[in-house]
Amino acid sequence: TQLLEQSPQFLSIQEGENLTVYCNSSSVFSSLQWYRQEPGEGPVLLVTVVTGGEVKKLKRLTFQFGDARKDSSLHITAAQPGDTGLYLCAGQEGGANNLFFGTGTRLTVIP
């Protein structure tokens, strides 16, 4: 069973603050994805990273894939209440049929 550990598990910050969420594993992944899930909804894909060391920016969100393709981080600049949700990383091993999902980070941004 693959294990993708995310930290922190819970995060509560004030609007305007910056934050970083981490996703770590002992496994090597061919690609890694980040999703955000809001209550009562399914997860929504934010980004896919495939190359070790890759950095992708999506407005105020910056995603990084570790050089060894075992870990990833999500950095949010100037957080807004609309960023509130459950953030999930998910990795795909080469040859695997499915994504393995991380344990999740529940973010609350207080206005």
Place this chain on the structure above:
Amino acid sequence: GAGVSQSPSNKVTEKGKDVELRCDPISGHTALYWYRQSLGQGLEFLIYFQGNSAPDKSGLPSDRFSAERTGGSVSTLTIQRTQQEDSAVYLCASSKDRSYGYTFGSGTRLTVV
């Protein structure tokens, strides 16, 4: 359709009864996945369908769980003789193939009482 549609959105059933959960994937998406999300837990893979190939059932937790996909489109997840530990949100997702990101439905919240 425009998105992945799941029904029902909520289901309350008595222990020991059978339930069927339905998923309508995005048209043209050949890959379809079922996951389970329990309170405080991450997403647990259940089963994967790709086109007309034999499904990957490696994530099904017991033989009470089964799924089918008819005509490469609609899928039904069946849970027989439901137990309280089956209570969870069952999520369906589809993608163009296994290398692409998933589009999830809103899920079916199953409560076994």
